[in-house]
Amino acid sequence: MFKKFLLGLFMSSVLFSSIAIECKNYDSQEVKDYLFKELGLKNIEKVSKLDDFYYEVIFKANGRKIPLYVDCNLKYLISGELIDIKNKKNVTRERILQFQMELSKAKEKELISVLGKDKFEILKSSFPGKLSGFSVVSLKDVPVEGLITLGNKNANRIVYILTDPECPYCARLHNNIEKVINERNDVQFKVIFYPLPFHKNAKDLSSAVICSKDPAMLSIIFKSQGNASAIEKFSSMKCKDGDKILSKHIEFGNNIGIRGTPTIILGNGLKISGALSKEDLIKLIDLL
Numbered sequence: 001m002f003k004k005f006l007l008g009l010f011m012s013s014v015l016f017s018s019i020a021i022e023c024k025n026y027d028s029q030e031v032k033d034y035l036f037k038e039l040g041l042k043n044i045e046k047v048s049k050l051d052d053f054y055y056e057v058i059f060k061a062n063g064r065k066i067p068l069y070v071d072c073n074l075k076y077l078i079s080g081e082l083i084d085i086k087n088k089k090n091v092t093r094e095r096i097l098q099f100q101m102e103l104s105k106a107k108e109k110e111l112i113s114v115l116g117k118d119k120f121e122i123l124k125s126s127f128p129g130k131l132s133g134f135s136v137v138s139l140k141d142v143p144v145e146g147l148i149t150l151g152n153k154n155a156n157r158i159v160y161i162l163t164d165p166e167c168p169y170c171a172r173l174h175n176n177i178e179k180v181i182n183e184r185n186d187v188q189f190k191v192i193f194y195p196l197p198f199h200k201n202a203k204d205l206s207s208a209v210i211c212s213k214d215p216a217m218l219s220i221i222f223k224s225q226g227n228a229s230a231i232e233k234f235s236s237m238k239c240k241d242g243d244k245i246l247s248k249h250i251e252f253g254n255n256i257g258i259r260g261t262p263t264i265i266l267g268n269g270l271k272i273s274g275a276l277s278k279e280d281l282i283k284l285i286d287l288l
Helices: 002-018 028-039 091-115 117-126 168-183 202-212 215-223 228-235 240-255 278-286
Strands: 044-049 054-061 064-071 148-151 157-163 187-193 263-266 270-273
Touching: 028 044, 028 054, 064 091, 091 117, 091 270, 148 168, 148 215, 157 168, 157 278, 168 187, 168 215, 168 278, 187 202, 187 240, 202 215, 202 228, 202 240, 215 228, 263 278
Parallel strands: 157 187
Antiparallel strands: 044 054, 054 064, 148 187, 157 263, 263 270
């Protein structure tokens, strides 16, 4: 079957090459404008001639660069792997590897700018293979109202936690944070609420905790996950002020590109998502 497929490709390429194709000469902006007009493609970063017949179109989605191809007459858009038969190489895969290397270097530069070279090396060795999960965000607009503080309120080392009271991974992280607090007195965790839209009670529960100003209530809610009557009781304790403050928490999360919970942000802006273990949390704290 595969041999027939290759034979078909070969015959198609022979037929294509035997036909005289008259190409129009478009510049990169004309290609961009046409693809936007016809397909609504907005995030085109670059258009360049691949050869006499094709343009390479670099499309950006979710922070990733994706190579697409369009023929010289702007009739066909090709999404997939382009194989250079004569030179026996996967053109698309090579480009993607190049983009990954560029992204890795940019990430390293960003992390070094925040941590410094020595601490970056510590981070790299402490979280092998996980550097891609780290990024840097601005804490300029971090909310000041409605934060729930866990640990020593006078500690200089500050870690922000974006959490959702109905998120099971958030409950796991909260449990690990409590373990850290039992061992370390030099850190405070400030909880920012970011209820996910598919957790139907998360907004009301977040508002209720904000209204209570009680860290113990958050712990109880996490331990009550799956208990419908307890969740209903706590949800009813929300208040208008809590709802108002919560909207600012959600706005902050949206502005820094939070896509899930829990998310951990160090006081220097270093961000990573996930329910980290007690040991990994301590490694991050020590980087402060």
